[in-house]
């Protein structure tokens with residue numbers, strides 16, 4: 001483990017923002033973490049823990065130590081005829097882990113295929129996509145307290161998972177390094193195919209399955225369907241600088257949703273905490289006073305789809321996604337987002353929240 005000075009971070013964040021960290025270290029083992037922990041530079045400086053850099057926006061040079069978490073490894077902790085308890089280290093690539101489990105026909109991660117980033121970041125914002133939620137398979141995690149050096153086990157309840165949210169994004173932000181995660185997968189999986197989208201980028205898992213396979217469909221088909229849809233709809237961060245969804249879907253009252261639906265009849269809504277695809281009449285939503293609304297569709301209504309100001313723009317297939325031409329600074333992205341937020345508030349009277357972590 002080596003602490004480097006004035007380290008450029010442009011290749012370590014998918015927005016490609018060109019900033020430096022005053023100090024930088026990469027840790028591949030727990031021993032290296034202990035070594036780092038005992039170093040005065042670590043003790044005395046502001047810290048930021050980095051995975052794949054696919055959900056962060058550096059707004060300026062980082063005046064502290066950036067620690068890249070690169071611990072690798074996975075192992076089976078428990079296995080019976082029905083389930084497998086798998087432990088993966090935080091530096092593992094998320095999509096590679098999904099592929100590994102799908103190849104074994106262990107169900108639970110297939111809808112979360114092709115999400116960039118690392119295993120250690122998955123609990124931080126409780127990643128979710130296409131009807132799959134990380135919290136559905138999560139069992140526990142081990143995390144290193146950066147003040148005391150002690151390792152703590154967090155169970156599901158303690159993580160306080162929510163929509164793109166957990167205790168690690170709020171109360172315990174920056175207090176723990178997640179070392180490894182345990183997930184429970186099933187050997188006789190039931191497939192989740194509820195995802196659909198109407199409007200400009202009309203698609204659904206069911207339609208995609210029909211195109212690529214024949215029933216009875218399995219998790220490998222769902223995995224491939226999700227990858228195909230994502231490749232069509234989302235920018236590839238290796239080619240187009242982005243962090244995926246920059247904004248969150250807004251949480252609004254049922255009445256507000258019904259009012260907006262008069263303007264945008266195909267406007268979709270979802271339950272608050274879990275990502276499932278239901279309509280307002282579904283039992284899961286029937287008694288809810290609040291819903292999450294498809295904010296990308298509302299931004300599209302305001303003309304933001306594919307719109308650029310200088311070096312920053314909105315993706316032309318998904319209006320929650322901010323992209324750049326690779327020349328943007330962090331503050332240009334922030335200013336662009338502020339303009340979008342203002343137009344959303346002025347038009348709909350709703351505060352637009354961001355998903356990305358500003359550093």
Ligand SMILES: Cc1cc2nc3c(=O)[nH]c(=O)nc-3n(C[C@H](O)[C@H](O)[C@H](O)COP(=O)(O)OP(=O)(O)OC[C@H]3O[C@@H](n4cnc5c(N)ncnc54)[C@H](O)[C@@H]3O)c2cc1C
Nearest residue numbers: 051052053054055116117118120121127128129178243244
């Ligand atoms: C094209 C694209 C599509 C995307 N699609 C989705 C999607 O469908 N669903 C979704 O939920 N997200 C999506 N994302 C966002 C992103 O991929 C996820 O949030 C991912 O989990 C971030 O992982 P990362 O390793 O890159 O985290 P980073 O960006 O490096 O870090 C994110 C946050 O987690 C913290 N963190 C990272 N690792 C650790 C650790 N080991 N211990 C403690 N804290 C840590 C960081 O400090 C930071 O606050 C997408 C991003 C892109 C670019």
